[in-house]
Amino acid sequence: MTGSYSLLVADLIGVAVFAASGASAAIAKRLDLFGVAFVGFVAALGGGILRDLVIGAVPPLAFADWRYAIGAVLAAVATFWLHPQLNRLRRTVLLLDAAGLGLFTVTGTLKALHAGVPPVGACLVGMLTAIGGGLARDLLTGEIPVVLQRDIYAIVALGGAVAVTVLNWANVADVITLGAAAAAMTGVRLIALRRRWSAPVAVP
């Protein structure tokens, strides 16, 4: 009970942070208020919608539970009004984004495993839950997705999804171990940011 309540709170924090990232990208492209709210919604919930369509959980949670949609739109609209102040909060936003990465990977991977998706597929679904919203945000704002270009981001999600799958297979997936996996992803992501780790690019 408490576990599922803290999961909901954690999930909604992830939704708000990803919505703010989508809204910021939309503001930078001079989209109007509706565009900002819409890109925020898609950035926050696009990964989860894709996950739910793939595992056959229809209607997706983003449409079945109003708290997700309203949370995403409120965060996007708040970003619309407050965005000059957000620049001062840049480090906080990066921290929360790293937390969202960990949380969305854990919940996405677990939902796929519980829906009967085999291990390799479940890891991919978990990773897509975490990066799908950012991919859609970049496509809607006319950019090649940043997650494909530089930085260690999706790889952290994939590694975390493998860890969750192993924990689940070993029957030790509980609030403590899954929380540790999410925290480890967040930590690796923050270290990667600080050390400017990036993946190799092919020799032209």
Next chain:
Amino acid sequence: MTGSYSLLVADLIGVAVFAASGASAAIAKRLDLFGVAFVGFVAALGGGILRDLVIGAVPPLAFADWRYAIGAVLAAVATFWLHPQLNRLRRTVLLLDAAGLGLFTVTGTLKALHAGVPPVGACLVGMLTAIGGGLARDLLTGEIPVVLQRDIYAIVALGGAVAVTVLNWANVADVITLGAAAAAMTGVRLIALRRRWSAPVAVP
């Protein structure tokens, strides 16, 4: 019976209009005949395909009823041959597009409610039914979706979806009231076009 037949006719008119808008965008980008037909198909039926995937109605109507696909492709191919004349019909196309906006919102919202999607989610599905095709058209032709940038368009759909949800909740959703809701959306959209209403853009 007559109600469902007039609904089909209204739906196919919306399909044809949206296919013409997709075909026009594809012609402007110098796509070939297949590209014009494909973008027309996606502009006309993309919103409905998304709606049906989200509510679990598979295969989506665009694949289950041949009249939709054939109607969209015929309208797109006709636009390919007739497009210089279409410029003279610009006001007619805008009028039909506004009618399509109202009709697609009504049918999308109702189908979501009947599939058991809760109210907030059903309003979002109704709006996505109306704007999804235009979004996909713009992504396929390399543009940031116009619906996110200016004009009052999606907001009209969202307001209409709320009205349909209230009518359905009050048990007064019939051909008369739903037709009035669609007509009201069309009217507001046309007034917004004439008065050049637009949503606010964030201060940079």
Next chain:
Amino acid sequence: MTGSYSLLVADLIGVAVFAASGASAAIAKRLDLFGVAFVGFVAALGGGILRDLVIGAVPPLAFADWRYAIGAVLAAVATFWLHPQLNRLRRTVLLLDAAGLGLFTVTGTLKALHAGVPPVGACLVGMLTAIGGGLARDLLTGEIPVVLQRDIYAIVALGGAVAVTVLNWANVADVITLGAAAAAMTGVRLIALRRRWSAPVAVP
């Protein structure tokens, strides 16, 4: 038994070829190793994922059978390391791509028919299975999809899908006739390439 095994082998060859095409596009855009693997995955499996969502086969084969995902990623990563040599193999890649076009159209159309999709819809699903991955590859790398712009490619898939639907309706769809349909599509595609056939573009 042997039929389904050779179908799997043929399917995996198609996956590898389309993954190499996606990886090449990603390398040209200077994406990092993860981006190359991801675009390869989407180019190889995006069409099949769309097909499976539309016919309600969840989770899609790309997530349900690990050989597809691993095959796509291995082919993409191999392309990352070997891509300068691939230029010398350009004719081989075009040949394999034409073979993939035929194979994906046959399997996509058949799966749709077996899932109960009516003929017109099944032809569209078969064509989308063959072109969907390339469409997603181009969107992810910021290009207007090449299949919409020039060349005879999707039309070959659509013609082949109609042939498969007729064979199935006449109850003569077996390994021989379907293999002949796939080979015919491959042949027409190669002739279209050599003769530089292309679809008409609208007069501006």
